[in-house]
Amino acid sequence: MIRLFEAINLTDRNSFHVRQSAERLVEFDTAADVAAIFEQWKPARWMVLSGGNNILFTRDYEGLLLTPVSQQIQLLEEQDDEVVVRADAGVEWDDLVAWAVERDLWGLENLSLIPGKVGAAPVQNIGAYGAEAKDAIRAIHWVDTAEGCRVRVMAVEEAQFGYRESIFKHALKGRAIITAVDFALHRTPQPRIGYGDVEREVMARGGVSLHNIREAICAIRRFKLPDTAVLGNAGSFFKNPVVERAVAEALLAEWPEMPHYATADPERVKLAAGWLIDRAGLKGYRRGAVGVHERQALVLVNHGGATGEEVIALADYVIEQVQARFGIRIEPEVNIL
Numbered sequence: 001m002i003r004l005f006e007a008i009n010l011t012d013r014n015s016f017h018v019r020q021s022a023e024r025l026v027e028f029d030t031a032a033d034v035a036a037i038f039e040q041w042k043p044a045r046w047m048v049l050s051g052g053n054n055i056l057f058t059r060d061y062e063g064l065l066l067t068p069v070s071q072q073i074q075l076l077e078e079q080d081d082e083v084v085v086r087a088d089a090g091v092e093w094d095d096l097v098a099w100a101v102e103r104d105l106w107g108l109e110n111l112s113l114i115p116g117k118v119g120a121a122p123v124q125n126i127g128a129y130g131a132e133a134k135d136a137i138r139a140i141h142w143v144d145t146a147e148g149c150r151v152r153v154m155a156v157e158e159a160q161f162g163y164r165e166s167i168f169k170h171a172l173k174g175r176a177i178i179t180a181v182d183f184a185l186h187r188t189p190q191p192r193i194g195y196g197d198v199e200r201e202v203m204a205r206g207g208v209s210l211h212n213i214r215e216a217i218c219a220i221r222r223f224k225l226p227d228t229a230v231l232g233n234a235g236s237f238f239k240n241p242v243v244e245r246a247v248a249e250a251l252l253a254e255w256p257e258m259p260h261y262a263t264a265d266p267e268r269v270k271l272a273a274g275w276l277i278d279r280a281g282l283k284g285y286r287r288g289a290v291g292v293h294e295r296q297a298l299v300l301v302n303h304g305g306a307t308g309e310e311v312i313a314l315a316d317y318v319i320e321q322v323q324a325r326f327g328i329r330i331e332p333e334v335n336i337l
Helices: 031-041 093-102 118-124 198-204 210-224 245-254 273-279 308-326
Strands: 002-009 021-028 046-048 061-068 073-079 082-088 137-144 150-155 176-186 232-236 242-244 260-262 268-271 290-292 299-302
Touching: 002 031, 021 031, 031 061, 031 137, 031 176, 061 176, 073 093, 082 093, 082 118, 093 118, 093 176, 093 210, 118 137, 118 176, 198 210, 242 245, 245 268, 268 273, 273 308, 290 308, 299 308
Parallel strands: 021 061, 046 061
Antiparallel strands: 002 021, 073 082, 082 176, 137 150, 137 176, 232 299, 242 268, 260 268, 290 299
């Protein structure tokens, strides 16, 4: 199915709810649809817009936006403990997590309630509470627009996953359109509850189980993070900075309560950007129609009627204040157009 919209208002298609428009937007189901779209319109400028949950528009988009809408989830194979599942790019991410938990399949539960679509998950390598999408991804199905819309399958080892990074944000940016993702899930329990308040919330619900972990994380996220339907936002606006161990140790000598986390590189430490912003005195800070959320300083919010430029101005101010206080420069996680 191909559905075309022209001169479309994007207010309800981006979670910040900034009022911008696009020259054209096309919804599609399949890789064949993508090939037909490129054959018919031959767009000089295009971009995938999935759920609009990790993007900030600062201007109208002069080009073609492509939105995947197919929402099929299918079980591909079962081998002993491992179960391989394929989800179309248009599936709501949390619908996939709920689908897995309902079937007692482990691997996605820590990523509960993250807004967005399955097709966007590999691009950003979404993560939360000690887990990342790459931990469960087995393969990515995508259309190569540089090769006549040829359908390709990428193994997880080829995706160059990093912290909120992938090949789709770099070498394949402006070339790849993801149509489906395969996940390897497990029947054997693999609980990860040592991050933040997760263990406490799980125990309060009766102990470690797949359903309790999901419920605990959903409860934490609902308490800390604003509902995009009520308050425009894109979730975590900033990445957690990764610094040299010596830098982290110097900061810990002054602020021993500072949250910090080990990384794959023993000489580098991940810090909590939300804590840095909070300690810079910015949690709950408001400037006109935009502000820093009162419960989670990582989140910038649109209180109503804000423009993308106003959000960027606030983000720049937050970056400046954190750097002045701690000597650490935090970076946006949100894609800015």
